[in-house]
Amino acid sequence: MGPTEPTLDYHLWQIHNIQYDRTNLQTLLPGACQKIPGAIVNAFGALLQDAHEKEQTGDFCVFSSRLTLIVDGHVPDNGPGGSFKDLVMSAWCIPLCSGLPAHWVLGWVDFGSREIGIYDSVPELGSSYWAELMLLRVIDRIREFIKSPKIEWGVEKWKRTLCSPVELERQLDSWSCGLFVMMALKSFADNLDHCQYVRDSLKGDIQAGALQALLNGWIIRESRPPMEVAEPETATIHLDESDEGSTELRTDMDVGELNSQGGHDTMAMVDVSTSEFKDHLTDEEGSKGKRAKAACGPRKRCKTLVERKEALENDSWTKTVEPHRICCEGCNKWYDLNAKREYDATNWMQHRAKCPRITGIEVKRIAVKGMKQGRKFRVEKGRL
Structure with a gap:
C-alpha cells in the first residue's frame, strides 16, 4: 500500500514516450472516483514491462492503447505520443477503450497457443464484441509492419477467451474499469491467476501501488505549485x-x-473612469472585431x-x-x-x-x- 495522503508535485513525468502529470495522478489518490486516463494505464503497463525486462522474466510485450487511435485514423502516425513504429517496438498486450460510456478492457494475443483474449470487468456490457474487432485490427497492422503473413481470422483456428472477475468481485461502480485493467495487466505480466488477483476488493491496493510507482518515474520537467489566489x-x-x-x-x-x-x-478617491476597463470601448479607442480579424486569415482545422x-x-x-x-x-x-x-x-x-x-x-x-x-x-x- 502507498501513503495515505501522498503529495503530488507540479512536475511532468515520462516513461518510454508516455508523459503524465499531476492531473493524471489525481485519479489514483485515495478516495478518487474518476475513470483512469489512458496516460496512467499505458504508463503502468510500461512500468511492468521494464520491471520484468530487468529481471529477465519478461516473455511478453504490453502495447499502448494509442495504437488503436493510430490504426483507426483518429490521430496521425507521427504525432507527439509516438509513431506506430515506436509503439510496436515496445508492446504486445493492449489496453482497449471504447463504447458509450467509455469502458476499459484488456486485449491480448498468444501466438504460441493461438489464443486471443479479452479481460472485461463488466462482461454484461458486451464490450468483447467491439474489443475483439479492435484487437484484431491492431494485430493485423503490427504483422503488416514486421512483414509477417496476415492471419486469416475467419479461416484459421484460433481460440477465443473472455475473462472476468468472479461474480461477487466484479466492477460495482461506473468508473473503476481502468483499475481492473491495471490489475489484469499485472497478473498477466506476473503470470498469476487473474481470478485471485483481479478483484473489486483489491482495487485500492493497485490504486495506491500504481500511484507510488508512477511518482518514482523520471521527471522531465519540474514545476512549482501555482500561486495561491486569495478568496475574492x-x-x-x-x-x-x-x-x-x-x-x-x-x-x-x-x-x-x-x-x-x-x-x-x-x-x-474612487476612480470611475471607464477607460480603465479593457472590455470598455470609449470614443477615443479604436476597435476591430474578431470577425474582421478572422476573415483575413485561413480557417482553422476542426478538431x-x-x-x-x-x-x-x-x-x-x-x-x-x-x-x-x-x-x-x-x-x-x-x-x-x-x-x-x-x-x-x-x-x-x-x-x-x-x-x-x-x-x-x-x-x-x-x-x-x-x-x-x-x-x-x-x-x-x-x-x-
Missing part, C-alpha cells in the same frame, strides 16, 4: 429607511477611515472528437469530463456543454474566463431602489 472579497450593502425619510447605507466590508466632514473626500476530449481532459481546471457536461476543479460545479456536439469546449471556456476560483475576481451587481436626489447617506464601518 465581496460586499453586501443594506439600505434602511428611517421614519424621517433619510436613507442609511451600511456595508459589511471595512471601508477604512472616512472623512468626518462628509463623504465628498471619500468619494473623490476531431478525440482531440476535443483530450484538450478538455488535459485542462488543469477540469475535474471530470463527460461528452455533454464538465465539472470545474475551481468551484466544484457541473456545467453543460453543447448538447449537439460532444466535448465542445465553448461553454467551458466562457465559464473558465469568469470563474472566481480560477480568476480570483468576483463581480457582484447591487441594485439600489428608491434613491432620490437630495437624500443623505451615512456609511458605517464593519468587517467581513
